[in-house]
Amino acid sequence: MRPSPASSCVPPPDYMDGDEDLIKPKKLLNPVKTSRSHQELHRELLSSCRRGGSGVETKPELQRVLESRKRDQLIRQRKQEEEARKKISPLEAELLKRHMKLEELERQQEQQEEESLRAPEFVKVRENLRRTSFHADEKEV
Template sequence: MAEPDYIEDDNPELIKPQKLINPVKISRNHQDLHRELLMNQKRGLAPQNKPELQKVMEKRKRDQVIKQQKEEEAQKKKSDLEIELLKRQQKLEQLELEKTGRFKRSREKCPREFCEGEKANLRRTGQEMAEVQDS
C-alpha cells in the first residue's frame, strides 16, 4: 500500500493523523484488572472459566461420590438387630426356595400319563357340572 504524500511534507497547515484513544484501556478499573490478571498468570493461578454445564456436572459427581461413601459407612455400621434380621430373612428365603423346589420335584416324580388323566377327569367333571346347572 502506498503511503500518502502529506506524511513526507512537513507542512504545518496539515493535520497529522493520531492514534485514537480507547476509553476502555484508559480507565483505571481496566488497568487494575489487567494488572491482576498478569500477576495471577505469573503465579500460575488461572481464572476458573468453566462452562456452567461442566460446573453442574462436577457438582453432581461430587454429590454422588459423597452419597456412596455415606451408604458404605451406613452398611458397615449395622447394629446387631439388623444383622439378626438379615439372617432370618435369608433363612426364610431359603425355606421358600426349598418348598418350591420340593413342589417341582414332586411334579416331576408324578407319571405323565397319570397327570394328564387327572386333568381330563377334571375337565369332564367341569363339563358335567355345567350341563347340570344349565338344565
C-alpha cells in the first residue's frame, strides 16, 4: 500500500506508541464546526444540494442591494407621479377659488331675493321709489 500524498507532508508524531505513561495530545476542535448554528447551516446546505436547489444565493450581495435600491427608487417615483396627478396646479386652484366665490355670491343674491319676497308691501314700494329717484338723479346729471 502506497502512502497518500497528504501524509507525506505531515510529520510523524514525536512520541512513541509504546509509552503509555505519557499523555497523548488530542486533536484540537474546530470552534466553527462545533457551533450549533454552523452545523445547522451545513445540514441545510447538504439537504438543499440533494434536492437539486442552488442552496446559496447566486447573486452577490452588492448586486442584490443595487436591485433593491432600484426597486425602491421606482416605487418612490411612481408615488410621486401619483401625487403629482392628484395635486392641482396653481391655475386650477385659482379657478376653483373664483368658482367658489361666484357660487357664494349667487347664494347671497338668492337669499336677498327671498328676503325681499317675504318683506311687507310698503318696504318693496319704498325700495322701488329709491331706485327710480336714484335713476332720475343720474339722468339729470
